[in-house]
Amino acid sequence: KSNFVNSIDVNVLGIADGYFRDLDNRLVLASLETLQSLLDTKDVTYFAIQLSDPSKTDELLRDFEIFAHEKQVDLKATKWQDHPYGDLYHRTNVYLIYVRNFIATILLILSGLSVLAAFIKLVDERTREIGTTRAIGFHDSYIVMSFAAEAAMIALIATIVGTTTSLFASAIINYVAVPYYGVGLTEPIHFRVAIDLGVYGSTALCFIAISVIGAVVAMRSKIASSVVHNLTDAGA
Known part of the structure; x- marks a missing residue:
């Protein structure tokens, strides 16, 4: 971790819409490697996963909590609505x-x-x-x-x-x-x-x-x- 922000050259492929004006002013979509390089960090705040079958969300959350507990990994999974x-x-x-x-x-x-x-x-x-x-x-x-x-x-x-x-x-x-x-x-x-x-x-x-x-x-x-x-x- 560091408090520095790098300056990097990127190829702009398009413009994304964040739907909300406040979010639209600071939204950047890029690869994980590019964003980590820009923010000078190797950490990841969170992953967003889109399920092909949303009805299995609760089952996935339950299995993930069991897996994280067994592996003693400090990870937490939640629905995006609860975030x-x-x-x-x-x-x-x-x-x-x-x-x-x-x-x-x-x-x-x-x-x-x-x-x-x-x-x-x-x-x-x-x-x-x-x-x-x-x-x-x-x-x-x-x-x-x-x-x-x-x-x-x-x-x-x-x-x-x-x-x-x-x-x-x-x-x-x-x-x-x-x-x-x-x-x-x-x-x-x-x-x-x-x-x-x-x-x-x-x-x-x-x-x-x-x-x-x-x-x-x-x-x-x-x-x-x-x-x-x-x-x-x-x-x-």
Whole structure:
């Protein structure tokens, strides 16, 4: 080690982009031998390894720690996201996750209230039908179940149409690759929509459940007065 910096002649092959302006001002890509000669050292701060199969990262880290311990070598392996250089990425990713969950929660609440209001209105409009059905001998549980099944079918069709539309719109957005010019970035980041079928499936089940619950709640609040309402209209 030394505190000297050498002056060497190199052949410039191209210009690299560090994406962030602060990093771009001091980024140099060169061979290990050239950089060691420039900084007058034989040491290596760290190695960055790109795996062909990122899913094996945890397995590699575990095996490397065992190997270093057995060889009594003072080496440490970590994911690049956990490295100080990956702190900005990590904090940005956490922030975006919070924003996504907040927006999804608000949309889910608003959608649930809309579905509940729609089925309450639907039951109000079919009060006479409910009363007539009860008057000819159908049990309340059967009427409630029939409305619940109808709500589930409507919700299923709506989620299929909505999911198909969403997937189609996501594919278009990903194909267009809308650029996003972030603060401090030297190059734009192309906006892409992640397609997670698990999220689509869980959201669809959630909406179907809300629809069924909304129909049942609306039915139970109206079914007690439906016969009286029907008989009053019939007598008139």
